[in-house]
Amino acid sequence: MVESSLTASRRRAVVGETRHLLFSVTPGAAWITVFLVLPSLYLMAVAFMTNGPYGLPEMPLSLDAFRQLAGFGFLGWSPGNAYTLLRSLWQTFVSTALVVIVAYPLAYYITTCREKWRPLMLLAVVVPSWTNQVIRTFGWMNLLAPGTPLSDLAESLGLIGPHMGLYPSDFAVTLGLVYNFLPFMVLPLYAAFEKLDVAQVQAAQDLYASPVRAFWHAVFPQTLPGLLAGTVLVAIPAFGMYVIPELLGGGKSMMLGNLVARQFSGGSNWPLGAAGAILMLLATFVGLYAMRRIGRRLGGGEEVVI
Amino acid sequence: MRKRTLNRGLAGFWWLTLAFLYLPLAVVVLFSFNSVNSAAHFADVSLRWYHQLLGNEQILSAFRNSLILAIVSSVIALVIGCLIGYGMYRHRHRKLGWLIVLIYLPIVLPDIVFGISEMAFFVQINRATGLLEPGLGTMIIAHVTFQIPFVALIVYSRFVGLDPTLFEAAKDLYASPFKRALHFLIPTLKPALISAFFLSFTLSIDDFVISFFTAGPESATLPIYIWGAIKKGVTPEINAIASLMIGAVLLAALVSLLFNRPRRR
Numbered sequence: 284m285v286e287s288s289l290t291a292s293r294r295r296a297v298v299g300e301t302r303h304l305l306f307s308v309t310p311g312a313a314w315i316t317v318f319l320v321l322p323s324l325y326l327m328a329v330a331f332m333t334n335g336p337y338g339l340p341e342m343p344l345s346l347d348a349f350r351q352l353a354g355f356g357f358l359g360w361s362p363g364n365a366y367t368l369l370r371s372l373w374q375t376f377v378s379t380a381l382v383v384i385v386a387y388p389l390a391y392y393i394t395t396c397r398e399k400w401r402p403l404m405l406l407a408v409v410v411p412s413w414t415n416q417v418i419r420t421f422g423w424m425n426l427l428a429p430g431t432p433l434s435d436l437a438e439s440l441g442l443i444g445p446h447m448g449l450y451p452s453d454f455a456v457t458l459g460l461v462y463n464f465l466p467f468m469v470l471p472l473y474a475a476f477e478k479l480d481v482a483q484v485q486a487a488q489d490l491y492a493s494p495v496r497a498f499w500h501a502v503f504p505q506t507l508p509g510l511l512a513g514t515v516l517v518a519i520p521a522f523g524m525y526v527i528p529e530l531l532g533g534g535k536s537m538m539l540g541n542l543v544a545r546q547f548s549g550g551s552n553w554p555l556g557a558a559g560a561i562l563m564l565l566a567t568f569v570g571l572y573a574m575r576r577i578g579r580r581l582g583g584g585e586e587v588v589i
Numbered sequence: 590m591r592k593r594t595l596n597r598g599l600a601g602f603w604w605l606t607l608a609f610l611y612l613p614l615a616v617v618v619l620f621s622f623n624s625v626n627s628a629a630h631f632a633d634v635s636l637r638w639y640h641q642l643l644g645n646e647q648i649l650s651a652f653r654n655s656l657i658l659a660i661v662s663s664v665i666a667l668v669i670g671c672l673i674g675y676g677m678y679r680h681r682h683r684k685l686g687w688l689i690v691l692i693y694l695p696i697v698l699p700d701i702v703f704g705i706s707e708m709a710f711f712v713q714i715n716r717a718t719g720l721l722e723p724g725l726g727t728m729i730i731a732h733v734t735f736q737i738p739f740v741a742l743i744v745y746s747r748f749v750g751l752d753p754t755l756f757e758a759a760k761d762l763y764a765s766p767f768k769r770a771l772h773f774l775i776p777t778l779k780p781a782l783i784s785a786f787f788l789s790f791t792l793s794i795d796d797f798v799i800s801f802f803t804a805g806p807e808s809a810t811l812p813i814y815i816w817g818a819i820k821k822g823v824t825p826e827i828n829a830i831a832s833l834m835i836g837a838v839l840l841a842a843l844v845s846l847l848f849n850r851p852r853r854r
Binding site for chain 2: 419
């Protein structure tokens, strides 16, 4: 019925539009489907296969990989993988919290400066993150290695044993994560502070609110969307980090990303690696979803959408 | 009075954080001029590591690989991404949810999952058919995959910022779609195309994880070479090549600052 109500020319126009849509979108959609969607689906399938003699996945289907990820091997339960998982969560939590603590006053300070300086200040915060991640991390290796001034200082304060050096250690990994992700928190927080409604703060002051109460009721809620956006941008990539724990942890402070990568190179076990990758994906999507939900409830959810 | 102390404290904190941000880079640059092979002790200023760099065939080939990879992948991504961006704009009133999901997928997927699933997939295809031998080819495929979304989104947002009546005017002026593209679309898109190309190029040059997992034995890029050298034991030559890369980034920052400076009449 609807068809017949369309004139011939309009129908031709609809067909033309559809052909246009297919022509413009197909190459890219096909590219991403073939070279990313199919590989990810394959990886998910691998997680449910059995580990073959050469580390390659084989039939039959099983849940062995997930059992191994939880620590159950030939010799019963061992805590190695569980430690790695817990360490990934802990490092993500601590580094995100530290990034917030540093970025919050920093973003506020930039908004109090003269307007003509602000772009330059933001650029100064961002430029280090433009350099290659491997190089930045290498810089920290040089700074924290045994015998360097920082390590000597920590040693004389009794924080570390003699000739230990600050690297490799869990501490070095946390530091590397904070360093790496600081700009990702400063930018959204700066955006939130910049459009802060000052009238609310003045109203709070006029009503004799103490500075702490004024901050908590008039300033903090207004910066919450920026804070959430920053948390998504920091916590999700931090959880899957590979380079920093590999270089600054020196094999002792593995995170999930290293566990996964290792299964595809030296001690091959593709299904176990794939199971770890699924866990990482789950964490990513749960994180994104949770932030969107919270962001919507707060209103101003647009910023939270990456 | 109290406010002033607060501000002074914040200013101090600002400079401290800046020191924190630039310290690791400064150390790399400083030790690239060290005359002895040590990361803890600075003896004398010398350019010997830079001289060694010029004779290092592996570094030169890694540099070449990085450039080829970045240029070729950016050009392919520019063409494909532009088409998607235009399609997304022209058909923005339709339900394109699946397309949006597809476009955001490369952005939200953790690097390590991205790299490993492509590696596993390429390896299996290679075992079955002999195609997709790990090397520059597979790296180009992987890089294009993560560049497409950025190009598409930049082009799309440029279109959204345009006056829709311009498209009608262009339709009246130029009859053939080809002429319309040549005289209207490409000139209006030029700034977006340039920034999309440079973003793709930068993403490609900067990438380590995805390159690392899709690379073959002969196709190491600069970050992969540096990674390998660090893992094998640090040589000061890394400081030299890393310093050059840091210098390039600072130069890019300076250029972007000069171009984006608000112009006064």
